[in-house]
Amino acid sequence: MENGKSVLSEAGLRRLRAVLARHVESGRIPGLVALVGRGDATHVEALGTMRHDGGAPMRRDTVFRMASTSKPVTVAAAMVLLDECRIRLDDVVDRWLPELADRQVLNRVDGPLDDTVPARRPITVRDLLTSTFGLGMDLTALGTPIMNAVFEQGLTPNLPTPMPEPDEWMRRLGALPLMHQPGEHWQYHISNDLLGVLVARVTGRSFEAFLRERIFGPLGMADTAFHASADTIDRLPTLYAPDPHSGEFLVWDEAEGGRWSEPPAFQGGGGGLVSTVDDYHAYFSMLLNGGMHRGERILSRPAVELMTTDRLTPGQNAARNALAAGNVHVSHGQGQHGGWGFGMAVRTHRGDYAPVGQFGWDGGTGTSAYADPHNRLTGILLTQVGMSVPDPAQLIHDFWTTLYQAIDD
Secondary structure, three states, rough: OOOOOEOHHHHHHHHHHHHHHHHOOOOOOOOOEEEEEEOOOEEEEEEEEEEEEEEEEEOOOEEEEOOHHHHHHHHHHHHHHHHOOOOOOEHHHOOHHHHHHHOOOOOOOOOOOOOEEEEOOOEEHHHOOOOOOOOOOOHHHHHOOHHHHHHOOOOOOOOOOOOOOOHHHHHHOOOOEOOOOOOOOOOOOHHHHHHHHHHHHHOOOOOHHHHHHHHHHHHHHOOOEOOOOOOOHOOOEEEEOOOOOOOOOOEEOOOOOOOOOOOOOOOOOOOOOOOOOOOOOHHHHHHHOOOOOOOOOOOOHHHHHOOOOOOOOOHHHHHHHHHHHHHHHHHHOOOOOOOOOOOOOOOOOOOOOOOOEEEEEEEOOOOOEEEEOOEEEEEEEEEEEEHHHHHHHHHHHHHHHHHHHOOOO
């Protein structure tokens, strides 16, 4: 495919298809849809089937559960509010999220929930945007009283305890101490769900309604939402979380009657979206274009630059890097990018084939979406296999390794 200087070699794209097909033919990835965009040109591969035992073929418009790949998209709602001065980076969040006022902080991350000290300062909008407000998913703290409480209270998605509606979710969150002082420590996920509540309370509208008006609608992301509608449910494949020991395909979520078949009680910015490769391509292309889409400004250029460059201090980043490097046996090598912007990873060193500056993220349902300003490249790979086994992560790595070899400038 060619567009001026934006070239991906035909031989490289054939190799990419062969690598993707090898994963599907192995029987461990039932199906996938991949999109590569460079300049105005796109190349799409749709391989395999909607179920592991066959069924309808994957199509370009197949709808996938995006999991944590939701984070780089939903954060844009907060950036709109920053652009319009309805919130500021260092505003204290107590005005909109009073449940987070007067925080207590654990003396030890693994200590009892009542062994606390007062927070040294309030939580700010910046703390939420950088995932440093003091509480989050921490693989190094599994089994501790605080992480057990987070799971038991339904504060994270895709667990037996369903997430409650936002006000109740906030009440439960506010009843827990922080794990770290505000601004000190990067932690995963909960900040992104908090941002959705913040946006809803600032605007007086549901998080999804604001996203649809300001992001999804203008970008033409018609299939992106927090659940699959009656018009799209037939394009939603079965989601699997294979047994990590036997590899048996265990159903995580069916389309009909499943978690994404009706509007959720909680619209989770951290992992709640469903979408398609073309919808995500529109979003990441907008970021590459400095916030513009077909002549319409969606976000300011400075907002995009804030989102897509590393925002962490060395101290904050040490925790993130340690988490990524120390859990490669769990993450299958994902997460080793070096930096974090707002809602997404940012590459600050060359640790694989991708250059410094690439931004985006991956999802636990076997999804991956990144953009690369240096090469003016977007890549989106969507599957229906959860990261309970290495197979989707290995597929994602092979997709990016092969894709970068197809650049033929």
